[in-house]
Amino acid sequence: MNPTRSKRVDVDTKKTQLKGFKGLFEVTLRNFKTATFLLALLPIYALAVLIMGISLVPGIYLFEWLNSISQAWPGLMQHIMMGVGIVAGYMLYGFTVIFVTPFFNFILPFRLKPFRGPYYSWASVPWYVHNALIYLVRYTFLEFVTPTPINTLFYKMMGMKIGKGVHINTTNISDAALIELEDKVTIGGSAHIICHYAAKGFLVIAPVKIKKGATLGLKCTVMGDVEIGEGAVIGPHEVVLPKSRIPAHYRKKTSVSMNGNHIQ
Template sequence: MQRLLALIGPLPFIALAIVAAGLSLGVAVWLFGEVFTPTLATFSAGWRYPLTGLALAASYFAYGLTLLLVAPLLNFLLGGRLQPYRGSAVSLTALRWYVHCTLTLVVRYSFLEFVTPSPFAQLYYRLMGMKIGRNVTINSTAIADPSLIEMADGVTIGGSASVMAHYAQGGYLVIAPVRLGVGATIGLRAIVMGGVEVGERAKILAGSFVLPNTRIPAGETWAGIPARSIELERDAAAGNGEN
């Protein structure tokens, strides 16, 4: 029975991904069939093939831009806005998390790379529930659980950095908000887990891993796996040198 449940359990979320992608592809198919195809028929074969390629590419981007709106709409209609949670991975709250994750992943892996960083990506994150201040730069698509992430003014997310508002602990699913203060910087390929709060103008250096529920004070620089304050490490090293 457990194997059967493991097999059929993902099917509703696969269906949801198909619905989100299918509705968006419908716009692309309409654009190609009703707008581009009649025009392409008027060209000779020498022109028709390269122009068809351009039309297909334009249709794909129509799909992607439509998906940036369709996914948040489905997320809203299906109750995918998240609340903090700690409990079983099989529950009504967890179901909402699976919905949110499914729609986030469909967008991330089929289109988001093409518009990151750009206002289009930030519009999508806002529609998914993320709170984003002014002059924020998000140069990564590895943003999970956007409805529980808050980025204040001037936050910078480096390339391929991961910010996620969930983790697993003791057999439980934990969903906890992530807050990045004014001017905070998350370096290249750094990882920030659920429950983390980063203070104003604090920095997490490239490749660092910030453990869940960590509180990083304003102005500090953290680095390492797991991340620790560089200032504290220097103070400790100086103390050992004096001894």
């Protein structure tokens, strides 16, 4: 996946092999972690404010129009119309942010790529920004259109490779650009797909591929560097650890019924 796999990596290094601005950023980040991290957050928050501000525009216009036509109405009716305008404006925001966010993700000058190395690295920046944009939509609206073709469209616009007949009933997805779902894949409610994992200052970002006809059950978790075979079934609450290769038509052999008995 990455040349650093075969090398010993010092996660506490203060130096860098990069040059130019990237090298300067990485050295500064590793020597002044907290201060640099906080400064690096400022443009991310500014980008989020811009995206949300643009997405609010249609809702603001709608609210102002509804408010203007109800000015002469009795007090109760006027306030009902104001309430309708606020909620309708929010819904318009949601459907707008679903398209505005992928646009900004597309025009950014870097792309999320597989990586294995220290957490405090330049390579972690695209990962951080990409997920920040996904979470912006997730936590402000995406639950309201899950599961529908709209949430599938959002993930596709964010770079996820999605085949025909895919059903996604979760918003707990990170690193969308490194996920591939083949035809007829079903992602169950509240399932987690996370293409990264970290320990002791080490960050690994690796793709997830789920092959044709596979199913992820309720609240299961799939981590980075995983491939799930055709027709496999990952049961509810199962955890697929990093580097796992799940064979085709896999299914957990036993499960537990309500009375505690094991069943096939």
